[in-house]
Amino acid sequence: LSHPHSAGASTYVRLQRMCQLMRSRDALTQADLESFCADHAGSPSSICTHPLPEHTPQQQLIDGATNYAFVIDLTNGIIRFACGNPCENGFETISLDRENNGSSAIQRQREKRTTA
Numbered sequence: 001l002s003h004p005h006s007a008g009a010s011t012y013v014r015l016q017r018m019c020q021l022m023r024s025r026d027a028l029t030q031a032d033l034e035s036f037c038a039d040h041a042g043s044p045s046s047i048c049t050h051p052l053p054e055h056t057p058q059q060q061l062i063d064g065a066t067n068y069a070f071v072i073d074l075t076n077g078i079i080r081f082a083c084g085n086p087c088e089n090g091f092e093t094i095s096l097d098r099e100n101n102g103s104s105a106i107q108r109q110r111e112k113r114t115t116a
Contacts, residue, residue, distance in 0.1 A: 010045035010064070017047055030071060030080060037069035038087035048087050 021036045022028060039047040044063065051060035069091075070081035077096040082089045 010049070013042055013045040014047045014049075017042055030073065033071040034069075034080060034082075034086065034091055037071070037082070038085075040087070048085055050085060 017039060018036060021032075021039060025032055037047060041047075043049070044052065047066075048069075049064060049066045051063055051065045055063060066085050068081060068083050069086040070079055071091075072079050079094040080091045081094065082091045
């Protein structure tokens with residue numbers, strides 16, 4: 001059997017929480033989706049998961065952790081992503097620039113995470 005807090009076991013818990021958060025809003029904004037990625041409800045099986053510091057490095061691998069988060073805006077061709085835990089790291093923007101003589105270029109912009 002897998003560890004009760006392993007990535008596989010907690011996937012469904014995180015999915016249920018994300019669905020709950022999404023249903024809680026009439027309309028979703030980019031900021032809403034980014035804040036959902038940083039949600040800690042239900043820890044240690046939260047959407048934003050951190051390794052438990054009292055565990056050995058081997059146990060931390062079993063526990064799992066959030067490695068990245070991203071929100072994709074298909075309409076505007078923008079990807080917002082955070083490397084590591086989104087509660088600790090700012091989201092960056094990657095956009096496809098199609099205005100540049102018909103060629104495509106990727107533009108990145110880093111933003112500092114603000115906490116409320």
